[in-house]
Amino acid sequence: MTSAEKNKKATFWQIAKAVSWAFFGVRKQSDLDMDASNLTPKQVIIGGLIGATLFVLTLILLVKVVTN
């Protein structure tokens, strides 16, 4: 990882990726290093809340499909 890559601002996609992997509970060490240097706690918490909402909505959708 170059230093330019290390310190650039996190994109929405990068936050989404970190949060999705967090839900699965697995993360590559190199990706983690990148997350640690690029993401701020605020971004992670907001990303986590959005992720949790999406997760709940997906489950509700799945339940609706199953019960119909």
Next chain:
Amino acid sequence: MAAVHDHDVAHAHDHHPSGMMRWMMTTNHKDIGTMYLWFSFIMFLTGGVMALTIRAELFQPGLQIVNPEFFNQLTTMHGLIMIFGAIMPAFVGFANWQIPMMIGAPDMAFARMNNWSFWLLPPAALLLLSSFFVPGGAPAGGWTIYPPLSVQMGMGMDMAIFAIHIMGASSIMGSINIITTILNMRAPGMTLMKMPMFVWTWLITAYLLVLVMPVLAGAVTMLLTDRNFGTNFFNAAGGGDPVMFQHIFWFFGHPEVYIMILPAFGIVSEVIPTFARKPLFGYSSMVYATASIAILSCIVWAHHMFTAGMPVTGQLFFMYATMLIAVPTGVKVFNWTATMWRGSMTFETPMLFAIGFIFLFTLGGFSGVICAVVPIDIQVQDTYYVIAHFHYVLVSGALFGIFSGAYYWLPKWTGHMYDETLGKVHFWLTMIFFNLTFFVQHFLGLAGMPRRIPDYALQFADFNMISSIGAFGFGLSQLLFLYVVLKCIRGGAKAPAKTWEGGKTLEWTLPSPAPYHSFETPPVVR
């Protein structure tokens, strides 16, 4: 300049009160940690005696030893005391001792509040225990204190409510202290992603505590006003809803399960790399899995209430969400196993308890997944299957984690090695008697034996007898633990600073016993 400063600080701190006042007034994280640990052990024995009385009554069918009203008080108080008095304070004790030493901080962030957090606990415990002696006796509706029973009981219930309030306040203060310490007082160079796993798991646990303890306080406050001030939050006759209590209670109660298990995950994640002499496999995955478990734990609460009446869509939602928790938990179990894979393993007592933890906690996790399946849960709800499940999670999970951590850090705390042979005997006795007590309860539950009953049908007799024999063996084995700890405090082989060859965290750079004030000059972590 630095040396002069160090000397002055050491001099200024030498004059701390002695005798009882030392413990009453202390703001030292090590003293407070010690008090938390002793308090939790006393509560563990208290709750244990209640458990043994329950098992003595259940040794044979029929009523022999206690009357049914008292039996119900025992089951309720056993649960409350073990959860709020034994397991939670034990982990806070570990946090107090270890977090500052593991992050290279001199003490906890709010040292005086730390003293208060601890000293709130003994009065709360006294309040809770003295409810046995008031008219109507102790709460007897189960540790979940569901209305309408909890609205109808005597003043013992009010005492329990106040005790829960006080213990909740203590927990919230402890958590704020832990969060602040971890976020602000790490040694230079120790980034979040370099923190030991135990510190990570406690950080996430502390956030969970801050989130859910106020919810419990709200629930019991509503109970209190329903009981004493004419409100009808949970009284159906007055337009309230008793099922609402269950929702609010379990919104606290399920994360509470993870509050009791995540620090044990942290301890095991320290012990296994040390005795496998390999770094923790998938450290980053472990952090992410812990966070994931914490988030998921907040959206699964109603799996405790599948039989309380819920639309099928609700049942399916909570069933799916619950089963998904198995994924990050599985990640952790695989990571611990992978850490041991091809390591140079030795099997000292902490490692034995850690391996016992992985083996038995996984069993408890599996029976949890089984309970998550709605049609099965409707069958096993309120049976001994559930009792077996959560004792596999909380005894062979949380308690084994506590034992593992206690043996692991005892040399650092006391400066002496504990008796390894006795430690191993303690492990094997605990392991054998634990399974004897609780494994058969799966069979009892599947055969339909309900929980919280002092008498039972004849077909359950044999397994109950086995379970009771196991319980007495288990209980007596814990006296051996007490003996090992006392022996270790009084003397033994001198423990070196780095007690365990594979110990990599900062506390192993300090002498054993750890000095009263450690890391006044922060270490630099590279």
